[in-house]
Amino acid sequence: MKTVIMAGGRGTRISAIAPDIPKPMIEIDGMPVLEREIYCLREQGFTDIILTVGYKADVIIDYFGDGSKKSKAIGEPFGVNIEYFVEKTPLGNAGALFQLKDKLAEDFLLLNADAIFDIDFNRMVDFHKSHNAMVTLFTHPNSHPYDSGLIIADNNHTVLSWLAKEDERPTYYKNRVNAGLHVISPCVLEQTITTPKTDLDRQLLKPLAGTGKMVCYDSPEYVKDMGTPERYYSVCEDFKAGRVTAKNLRNKQKAVFLDRDGVINRYVGFLRNIYDFELVPGVVDAVKKINASGYLVIVVTNQPVIARGEVSFEELDEIHNKMETLLGLEGAYLDGIYFCPHHLHGGYEGEVKELKIDCDCRKPKPGMLMKAAEDFNIDLGESWMIGDGENDIKAGKAAGCHTALLVGEGSDCKRGCDFGQERTLESLKDFVDECLML
Numbered sequence: 001m002k003t004v005i006m007a008g009g010r011g012t013r014i015s016a017i018a019p020d021i022p023k024p025m026i027e028i029d030g031m032p033v034l035e036r037e038i039y040c041l042r043e044q045g046f047t048d049i050i051l052t053v054g055y056k057a058d059v060i061i062d063y064f065g066d067g068s069k070k071s072k073a074i075g076e077p078f079g080v081n082i083e084y085f086v087e088k089t090p091l092g093n094a095g096a097l098f099q100l101k102d103k104l105a106e107d108f109l110l111l112n113a114d115a116i117f118d119i120d121f122n123r124m125v126d127f128h129k130s131h132n133a134m135v136t137l138f139t140h141p142n143s144h145p146y147d148s149g150l151i152i153a154d155n156n157h158t159v160l161s162w163l164a165k166e167d168e169r170p171t172y173y174k175n176r177v178n179a180g181l182h183v184i185s186p187c188v189l190e191q192t193i194t195t196p197k198t199d200l201d202r203q204l205l206k207p208l209a210g211t212g213k214m215v216c217y218d219s220p221e222y223v224k225d226m227g228t229p230e231r232y233y234s235v236c237e238d239f240k241a242g243r244v245t246a247k248n249l250r251n252k253q254k255a256v257f258l259d260r261d262g263v264i265n266r267y268v269g270f271l272r273n274i275y276d277f278e279l280v281p282g283v284v285d286a287v288k289k290i291n292a293s294g295y296l297v298i299v300v301t302n303q304p305v306i307a308r309g310e311v312s313f314e315e316l317d318e319i320h321n322k323m324e325t326l327l328g329l330e331g332a333y334l335d336g337i338y339f340c341p342h343h344l345h346g347g348y349e350g351e352v353k354e355l356k357i358d359c360d361c362r363k364p365k366p367g368m369l370m371k372a373a374e375d376f377n378i379d380l381g382e383s384w385m386i387g388d389g390e391n392d393i394k395a396g397k398a399a400g401c402h403t404a405l406l407v408g409e410g411s412d413c414k415r416g417c418d419f420g421q422e423r424t425l426e427s428l429k430d431f432v433d434e435c436l437m438l
Contacts, residue, residue, distance in 0.1 A: 001125065002104065003046050004097065007034055007113035008054030008087055017232055022056045024113035025063065026232070028239050031073040033226065034060070034113045038067075038080055044121050046109065047080040052096040054087040092197030094204055101189050110182040110200075112225075116235045117181065119221040120249045127217045128183040131157065134213035135188060135205060138181035140223060141324075141333035143291070148177040149201070152209075153216050162209040164201070172274075172321035175328045176216065179223040220296055220335040220376065222247040243294055252379040255335075256290050256436075257369055257396065259387035260301035263406055263428060264323065267388070272310050274319050279326055280409070286428040287332035293436050295383075296335040296376060299323075300368040302391070304343035309350030313341070336376065338368040363387075364394030369401065386431055393419040404431050 007024040017026055024034035038049065049067065053060050063072070067082035083103070085096050097104070107128070109121065119138070128136035137159065139151050150163040150173055162178075163169050178201075188204055198204070208214040222244045226232040238244055245251070261267050264287075266278045290297050299320075305311040311319075320337055327333060340361040343351075361367030373380050385396025388406045390413075396403040397420060407413050408426035415424060425431050 001046060001106065001108060002048045002050060003041055003109040003111065004050045004052065004100065004104070005034070005037065005111045005113050006093055006096070007051050007060060008057070008090075008093075008096075009114050017229055022053075022059055025059055026226070028116060028236055031071075032063070033116055035064075035071060035073060035078075036116065037111065037113060038064075038078060040118050041109075041121065042078070042080050046121060049080050050083045050085060050100060050103065051113075052085045052087065052100075054090065057084070057086050060084075090197060092195075092199050094200035095193075095198040097189055097200075098193065098198065101186065104186045104189065107183055107185050110184050112180045114227060115180060115223055115225050116239065116244060117179075117221070117223040118244045118248045119181070119219065119223065123249055124181075124217050124219070125183055128215070131215045133183075133215045134185045135208055135215075136183040137205070137214065137216045138179045138223065139176045139216040139218050140179050140220060141175040141328075141335060142177045143288075143328075143331040143333060145173070145175040145177055145324075145328040145333070150174075151176045151178050151216050157215045157218070158212055159209045159214040159216055162201075162206040164206075170321075172318060172325045174321055175324045175333050176218065178216075180225070181223065219249065220247065220253075221249055246294055249377050251377070252382070253296055253376050254294065255296040255298050255372065255376065255378045255383040257298050257300050257372070257383065257385045257401065258428070259363075259389070259392045260299050260323075262388035263386060264299065266409075270305050270310065271319065272305055274315070274322055277319055277322050279323075280428070282427055282429040284327060284330040284332045286432045287327060287334070288330070289432045290436065291333060293432075295436070296378065297333070298336040298338065298372050298376075299334055300338045300363070300372070300385075300395070301340070302363050303339045303341055304362075306339075306341035307343035307352050307355035308348040309352055310348075316341075336372055338372055340368060363391040364398065366395045366399035369395060369399040373399070384431075384435065386428065388413060390417075390419045393421045402435075404435065406431070 009023045025032045064082055067078045067080040070077050149165055151159055152161040153159050224235050226235045264283055268276050287297055342355050342357055342359040342362050344358050346356050380400045383401045385401040386404045393403045403421040404423040404425055405421040406425055407415050
């Protein structure tokens with residue numbers, strides 16, 4: 001599969017860092033960011049690369065050549081094949097693709113050269129193929145969804161709408177941000193663009209929302225734009241700390257699994273009304289610290305109100321959107337949400353018969369944790385299950401996780417309750433401070 005990397009940007013916002021070189025050649029710990037991208041691709045078998053270049057194109061071409069040269073940073077060959085398309089006049093961030101149509105006969109990766117990333121591209125390509133998509137977007141949660149472009153998708157990951165930063169958005173939304181990494185079919189280029197410049201998002205991709213031809217690949221892997229000095233320094237710090245490579249899903253991940261009611265939001269019994277959802281004080285800062293620690297944050301919650309007919313799937317989605325929105329407004333995010341809609345006992349008015357089953361996902365069974373472990377390559381033995389009840393602890397132990405019971409405000413349990421948990425704590429904040437030692 002060919003990879004097209006858009007490396008023509010000047011990087012005016014970050015020019016204070018390196019004013020005389022193209023943005024993709026700015027160094028991260030002694031190596032140009034574009035070189036780091038190329039090595040990430042090469043290690044996974046993506047060695048056929050096209051670079052679209054513009055501003056100071058000669059700097060990039062002289063450094064990489066055709067890909068057989070030796071790196072000035074490490075003295076070893078790049079080990080890839082590189083072709084170039086030089087924009088003599090600016091064509092927009094997608095105009096070059098139409099000039100390269102003859103070279104793009106099959107699906108291809110399209111990446112930006114102004115971001116630092118380390119992701120499992122083979123996993124993303126497999127997802128793209130399994131969904132028979134025309135376009136697959138790499139999407140992820142981030143710490144500032146309120147000023148990022150959002151992707152709205154259905155439960156099959158089909159993109160329903162694409163909300164740019166300036167677009168009106170719903171009151172509550174899932175923290176799903178477009179990261180600027182794509183798998184694209186050449187069919188996308190079978191159209192006529194009459195404008196001098198072509199905008200990838202607005203003219204090619206956004207119109208596919210709602211057509212069933214575009215899907216999103218949700219992943220917690222590391223992708224960050226380094227467009228400003230502040231973001232650049234943040235990326236440098238993450239790289240030196242090992243966070244960039246560690247988040248690649250080829251590597252085993254660690255997770256903090258959280259029950260929802262009584263842990264993230266105040267316990268009000270069976271939560272049926274979105275207006276009753278209120279975050280527990282201190283939970284935002286605790287989740288932010290877990291985000292910064294390198295652990296994934298994954299919610300696993302029993303929701304028998306679905307089977308009982310008291311809350312619809314759509315209403316539950318909206319409650320969870322509120323949870324993600326409230327966290328995101330303060331810079332915290334969740335990497336995944338898993339819920340069990342089943343409930344074995346019958347006799348409820350309006351109950352959903354097909355959901356009245358003895359399932360494998362309802363806690364105290366560990367099904368939700370096991371599914372998350374499969375999805376995110378999680379080492380359960382290095383992970384924690386945090387809850388406020390016996391079923392949470394039993395599920396965590398059954399999955400092989402460390403366990404902590406919260407006995408503070410809103411919990412049904414008090415100190416002295418012993419379900420075999422390793423730690424008994426007042427709050428999620430206490431867990432972070434005492435168990436993750438942040």
